[in-house]
Amino acid sequence: MNKAKLIATIVVVMILAFTGNVGAVEEEKPLDNAQVIKMTKADLGDTIIIAKIKSAQAVNFNLTTDDLMALKAAGVSQDVIAAMLDRTAPKNSANQSAAGEPKVVLVTNAGELELKPTDGEVKTIVAPFVGMKRFIVFSELNAAIRTKDRRPAILIWIDRNPKENYWFVKLDQDDDEEDMDRSLDVRSPGAWGGVLSSAPEKDFIVKCTIAEEKPGLWSFKAIKDLKPGEYALYVSRSEMAGSIYDFSVEK
Numbered sequence: 282m283n284k285a286k287l288i289a290t291i292v293v294v295m296i297l298a299f300t301g302n303v304g305a306v307e308e309e310k311p312l313d314n315a316q317v318i319k320m321t322k323a324d325l326g327d328t329i330i331i332a333k334i335k336s337a338q339a340v341n342f343n344l345t346t347d348d349l350m351a352l353k354a355a356g357v358s359q360d361v362i363a364a365m366l367d368r369t370a371p372k373n374s375a376n377q378s379a380a381g382e383p384k385v386v387l388v389t390n391a392g393e394l395e396l397k398p399t400d401g402e403v404k405t406i407v408a409p410f411v412g413m414k415r416f417i418v419f420s421e422l423n424a425a426i427r428t429k430d431r432r433p434a435i436l437i438w439i440d441r442n443p444k445e446n447y448w449f450v451k452l453d454q455d456d457d458e459e460d461m462d463r464s465l466d467v468r469s470p471g472a473w474g475g476v477l478s479s480a481p482e483k484d485f486i487v488k489c490t491i492a493e494e495k496p497g498l499w500s501f502k503a504i505k506d507l508k509p510g511e512y513a514l515y516v517s518r519s520e521m522a523g524s525i526y527d528f529s530v531e532k
Contacts, residue, residue, distance in 0.1 A: 287402055296493055301467055311337070311338075311339035314351075317365065318356075320333065322355075334361070339366075344365060344369060344496045385436070385437045385438075387434070388434040389430035393436075396435075399420070400518075400524045401419045401522070402418050402523045403416075403523075405469075413469045413470040414466070416464045417479065419462060419463045419464065419525055423529050424513070426528040427528065427531055428529070428531065429531050431506035431530065432503045432506055433507070434500050434503075435449060435516065436500050437499050437501070438498055443491070443499050446480075447515065448480070448487075449487040449515075450465060450485045450514075450525075452464065452511040452512065453485075454511055463511050465485055466484070467482065468480050468482060476519055479517040479522060487503055488505065489502055507531050509531060511529055511530075512530060513527040
């Protein structure tokens with residue numbers, strides 16, 4: 282190989298190596314809100330921006346309510362925002378149980394433990410001057426998952442706002458020899474009327490913060506230390522059904 286050909290070969294190799302490194306750097310940088318806003322202001326059009334969102338190897342979108350409002354104020358269209366939400370929506374089966382239920386995890390100072398759902402049986406009693414009283418009974422006196430952490434958090438992977446039908450609750454224990462179970466009072470018409478639903482009565486609801494940690498991941502965190510007892514993330518299924526993801530707080 283003569284000198285001219287050798288030099289040409291070295292130049293080509295260097296160019297290929299350089300462009301390869303540039304491509305690697307670009308691949309490592311996830312597409313984020315700022316880049317979407319930059320493309321919007323460059324007037325690339327929704328079709329191109331959405332295509333970029335779908336084809337990006339990785340994304341790092343921040344999509345809380347405030348972030349969505351900021352994107353809208355920056356001129357990002359609803360279709361583009363919808364594409365961003367769709368790209369970050371949890372689609373991995375690891376975030377769901379085998380039965381298609383959302384994944385629920387108890388986070389304590391000792392680690393994380395996955396909670397499984399338990400269905401409850403609705404029971405009703407009617408008494409003079411009291412009216413109808415309804416409660417949901419759950420089998421077993423104690424939960425299988427136990428912790429000594431007085432301020433645990435509950436994480437749930439779900440593609441919608443869980444505030445409408447999920448609650449952090451405390452359960453009553455019935456240690457009568459014939460029952461040995463736990464229960465939760467739900468909203469019932471009293472002597473003077475009222476609402477009929479499987480939402481828990483307010484006395485059973487644990488005061489907590491509910492926040493979207495990232496798209497599709499929500500946390501329920503107790504505001505005060507929990508006393509020893511039975512607790513759960515409760516979900517209302519219908520007027521006559523509900524389930525719990527339960528745990529015990531030990532002394």
